[in-house]
Amino acid sequence: MTTEIACAQWLQLQHKVCVVTGAASGIGLAIAEELARHGARLVLLDRNAELLNRAVEGFSARGIKASAVACDTTSEAQLVAAAEKVQQEQGAAQVLINCAGILRAGALDSMSLDDWNEVLSVNLSAYWLCSKAFGEQLRSHATAGGAGVVHVASIAAHFPQAYSGAYSAAKAGVCLLSRQIAIEWGADGVRSNVISPGMIRTPLSAGIYSHPGIELARAHMTASGRVGEPEDIAQVAAFLASPRAGYVNAAELVVDGGMSAKLMDMVPRPGFSPAGVS
Ligand code: NAI
Numbered sequence: 001m002t003t004e005i006a007c008a009q010w011l012q013l014q015h016k017v018c019v020v021t022g023a024a025s026g027i028g029l030a031i032a033e034e035l036a037r038h039g040a041r042l043v044l045l046d047r048n049a050e051l052l053n054r055a056v057e058g059f060s061a062r063g064i065k066a067s068a069v070a071c072d073t074t075s076e077a078q079l080v081a082a083a084e085k086v087q088q089e090q091g092a093a094q095v096l097i098n099c100a101g102i103l104r105a106g107a108l109d110s111m112s113l114d115d116w117n118e119v120l121s122v123n124l125s126a127y128w129l130c131s132k133a134f135g136e137q138l139r140s141h142a143t144a145g146g147a148g149v150v151h152v153a154s155i156a157a158h159f160p161q162a163y164s165g166a167y168s169a170a171k172a173g174v175c176l177l178s179r180q181i182a183i184e185w186g187a188d189g190v191r192s193n194v195i196s197p198g199m200i201r202t203p204l205s206a207g208i209y210s211h212p213g214i215e216l217a218r219a220h221m222t223a224s225g226r227v228g229e230p231e232d233i234a235q236v237a238a239f240l241a242s243p244r245a246g247y248v249n250a251a252e253l254v255v256d257g258g259m260s261a262k263l264m265d266m267v268p269r270p271g272f273s274p275a276g277v278s
Helices: 003-010 026-037 049-061 076-089 113-139 167-188 214-220 230-241
Strands: 017-021 041-046 066-070 095-098 147-152 190-197 252-255
Touching (some): 017 026, 017 113, 026 049, 026 095, 041 049, 049 066, 066 076, 095 113, 095 230, 113 147, 113 167, 113 190, 190 230
Parallel strands (some): 017 041, 017 095, 041 066, 095 147, 147 190
């Protein structure tokens, strides 16, 4: 066996049906790429049909078969239909990655209830709806190695950013939802874990990095000295989803290049400059 094949098999994800939401772009797409590298059978869910088709074409151009369902994760009816299609065409899903998310900036004293509810709906309620729709399939693997659910939350679940509307509240909810899934379905072989990314360059955040000086200033805020890439999250997601993380349950992994450890380093002290500031 070559080293490359041995590495690809290490996560034991070959032929497993892996459903990824928000898979047409950014972190979700990178997670799908990583799962494919490990031989998984991909099911891509996203509401952006055009981007989704482009992603599927990108995979098939490289000989990777990925099935796709254009679907709004806030619609229970669409999710139930998607889950039935997956069961019929691929068999029961063994991995679910909840990643589809949105940002709606807004000040607490002026944002609309519609914006608040939309963020909660996509970033929190839909994570529950997806878990519910694929729950029976996931639990059906209880005697065959179990199943893995990975929810992409955010460092914002712990540290609110002003004018970010309901984003932090929704992401904090995801952390608790994940732990509740773990304790309700753990006996049925389902593990549920969270990744909280820090600053990752994706189409969602691309506009921010087009401003001069932002990239460098943000890089200085991390211990690793750089802004993260979608692959930084994808590799962790594949591990958490895999049987190699078989006893990791109800956990959260912060993947932020050490940004959240830098708080005290940013406090001004006479005689000392915060790291990166001369
Ligand atoms: P992105 O905008 O590149 O990708 C998000 C995908 O989700 C898009 O393809 C979009 O069409 C899809 N989507 C949105 N609402 C949907 C819905 N209702 N139904 C189906 N699909 C839907 O964004 P990115 O950056 O890849 O974000 C992915 C996740 O990572 C989100 O949950 C986000 O909150 C989280 N995150 C991102 C960070 C970053 O710096 N980019 C940092 C921390 C967390």
